[in-house]
Amino acid sequence: MSLDAALHAVRGTFELDAQFAVTEGRTLAVLGPNGAGKSTLLAALAGVIEASGSVCLNGRELAGVPTERRRIGYVFQDFLLFPHLTVLENVAFGPRSLGMPRAAARDLAEQWLARLGIAELAPRRATQLSGGQAQRVALARAVAAGPDLLLLDEPLAALDVEVRAEVREELARHIQDWGGLTILVTHSFDDVTALADDVLVLERGRVTQRGSLREVIQSPATSYARRLVAGWAED
């Protein structure tokens, strides 16, 4: 399982040019300041915006393929749980959309909720959840559809600072448990060290460094990276 991408996307006056690969078993973190193009990169991968270049997922070329057929799961920064559905229905939505009969989809959804430790939330409305709970539901929803690639957009940004550390650890375990290709977008180096194996540093739409987490910590290539590593090392 692997992803090879060479993307070029234009959004207004902003231009993104990025080439990278994700290998099985190694989570890639896309790290960059606000405005660097991280969201644009995710949107291009998911097929939400037009992009030129090639996106090759498990040998399948995705250029020109519409979002609903890309098999790419997406966990949004503000979760976007469907407010008119229960937690169980939210998680079962992916499998149902792919043709699974209702009973089977619900069973699958229940299994995923149990695996993430939130089985008791199944009958609740999506609007009655805490930040940490909503994040786990959003994750369950994305992986229940059986995607080839999982995208996480600033997964902890919407959470209160006090719960972030605890949720971050749990998220690391859940991602490992899922075991598929994962790309995580963040501007927090704490997220990177807890969740990622490889790092792609993105600044102003360009890749400024690419390597394993250790390489980036030991030899940050730009002043931005140096600042982040130094700030993290102090804590």
Place this chain on the structure above:
Amino acid sequence: MRASARRRGFLAPVLWLPAGLAIALLGLPLIALAVRTPWGQLPALLSTSVVAQALGLSLLTATLSTGLSLLLGIPLAVVLARSVEWPLVPRRLLRALVTVPLVLPPVVGGVALLLLLGRRGMIGQFLPFQIPFSTAAVVIAQTFVAMPFLVFAVEGALRASDRRFEIAAATLGASRWRVFCRITLPLIAPGVSAGALLCFCRALGEFGATITFAGSFPGVTQTLPITIYLQLQTNPDAAIALSLVLLAISVAVLVTLRDRWVPGLTA
């Protein structure tokens, strides 16, 4: 504790007179209707066959018109709200077209429908059956005048809805049709209901286009408003009783919609 200072008004006192006249113009006729209603005879008046026929016909045609408006109007609202995605759609022209029945005198609408679907009409001449002066004609006339209410209500709701839910649904593998049915529509359901209620109300009260295009044959095309108009000559008490029925329905709709003034109507 200091008492909060009362704000000094800047309303010119002379405005109270015309405002008062406006209130009188709007309110007194309704009061006159309530005062002159033969309350004691209401049950008897409302159970005659003329009334039953007209009421049944009006409710049937208004329901069918609302149904037709939903079937045709929701897709049109989607085109209007999302046409940013399809650059070939002349959105301003379409929106002007939808506004026309709102400002066109209904009688003119009826004449236009006759010229289109009448026996010698532009399309009507090719049809093997006759449309004017039938119940179908009532439904068509009512839909013509009432559908824009639904279209604008739904368009407003669509524009206010968060499109990212649809993106989320797409990432989960849902086809565009599934996204529309399972995500888009449920999330705008309140707007659709409000629009449908307004549409029903307007269809129920339609007079000019109906009488011109469909005539006034009892049981077939003689709706409540037409019946009121005709009964006023021969049996004023019946006309008053029927007026009260329509007024009651209008007030009920108003009360139901009171907090959700339809966007697009006042835009």
